[in-house]
Amino acid sequence: MQSQQNTVDIQVATHYQTEQSLPEEQRHDAMRDSWLDDLVIQDPPTYVKLIRDHLPPKDQLETFSWQAARLLANGDYPEATGYLNLIQATPEERSICAAKAAEHQFNILKRKQAITRADLDALREWLASQAPAAVDEITGKVLAGISATIFPGQPADYDSKTGFVEAAALATHYHEVTGNDVIMINFLKCLSALRNKEQARCLAERIYDETLRAQTLQRFR
Numbered sequence: 001m002q003s004q005q006n007t008v009d010i011q012v013a014t015h016y017q018t019e020q021s022l023p024e025e026q027r028h029d030a031m032r033d034s035w036l037d038d039l040v041i042q043d044p045p046t047y048v049k050l051i052r053d054h055l056p057p058k059d060q061l062e063t064f065s066w067q068a069a070r071l072l073a074n075g076d077y078p079e080a081t082g083y084l085n086l087i088q089a090t091p092e093e094r095s096i097c098a099a100k101a102a103e104h105q106f107n108i109l110k111r112k113q114a115i116t117r118a119d120l121d122a123l124r125e126w127l128a129s130q131a132p133a134a135v136d137e138i139t140g141k142v143l144a145g146i147s148a149t150i151f152p153g154q155p156a157d158y159d160s161k162t163g164f165v166e167a168a169a170l171a172t173h174y175h176e177v178t179g180n181d182v183i184m185i186n187f188l189k190c191l192s193a194l195r196n197k198e199q200a201r202c203l204a205e206r207i208y209d210e211t212l213r214a215q216t217l218q219r220f221r
Contacts, residue, residue, distance in 0.1 A: 044086050051087070061093055068097040069104035077126040084130060095131035099138045102127065103145055110146040110160040120170060136178055140186025143171045147192040164192040168203055181207050188216055 039047045051060055064087055072080040080101055084094050102123055109115065120139065127135045147167035148160035171187040184207055187193070193200040197220045204220060207213035 048087050061096060064089065064093060065097045065100040068101040072101035072105045073108055075105060075109070075122070077122070081126070081130065095134050098127055098130040099134065099141070102138055102142055106142050106146050110162055112161070114161045114166060115146045115170070117170060117173065120174070124174075136174070136180040137182050137186060139174055140171070140183040143167055143174075143183070143187040144190035147187075147190045149191045149195070164190075164196045164199065167192070168199060172203065172206065175206065179208065181209050181212055185212060185216055188219070194219070 039050070051063055055063060068080055068083055071083050080098075084097060087093075089097060106115065106119075106123075109119065120142070123142065124135055124139060127138055131138065144167075146160055146162045147164050148162060167187070167190075171184055175181070175184045184203060188200055188204060193203075201217060201220045204213060204216040207216055
């Protein structure tokens with residue numbers, strides 16, 4: 001055990017020296033070394049201190065978001081939560097990390113299977129515990145991300161197993177359940193909405209806010 005700790009100490013010391021010798025703009029990439037994955041497990045306080053002490057706030061957030069996204073890639077919500085607790089993420093950091101992780105998770109999942117309401121319900125439950133003010137906003141972005149970008153009438157391909165019609169049905173469900181226009185507005189920013197203008201216009205007509213509805217309809221004239 002002591003030998004293992006000595007190895008970690010040497011790695012940290014070496015990394016500190018390397019970091020200080022690099023220009024600030026190169027430090028972010030250096031902090032993505034694979035050995036940091038082990039450091040998260042072996043010595044969490046040192047890991048957090050390494051990031052907090054050696055990167056500016058913007059790059060800290062990018063590094064934390066990247067790691068959170070990796071952990072959530074397989075839908076392991078408890079592990080992702082543990083990581084955000086470990087880094088003592090601020091509310092802002094937690095919200096941004098959760099958004100990045102969710103989008104990354106579904107970018108992987110959409111190529112494997114058609115996305116279901118159960119998938120999104122699980123995501124929304126997790127988001128409510130990490131970024132409660134942004135649950136609907138993130139939901140809309142995830143829905144936009146899962147909608148296949150193929151042309152109408154073509155089968156789903158490697159891009160996504162979820163076609164526009166299926167994604168639109170999910171967007172409609174959550175929009176109606178929550179009454180929050182941001183879900184539909186964010187969903188209709190997807191490329192596939194422009195390739196399905198008639199259906200997109202019908203969806204835009206569902207937006208409750210008159211001004212936002214008119215603005216969204218402009219995209220599909």
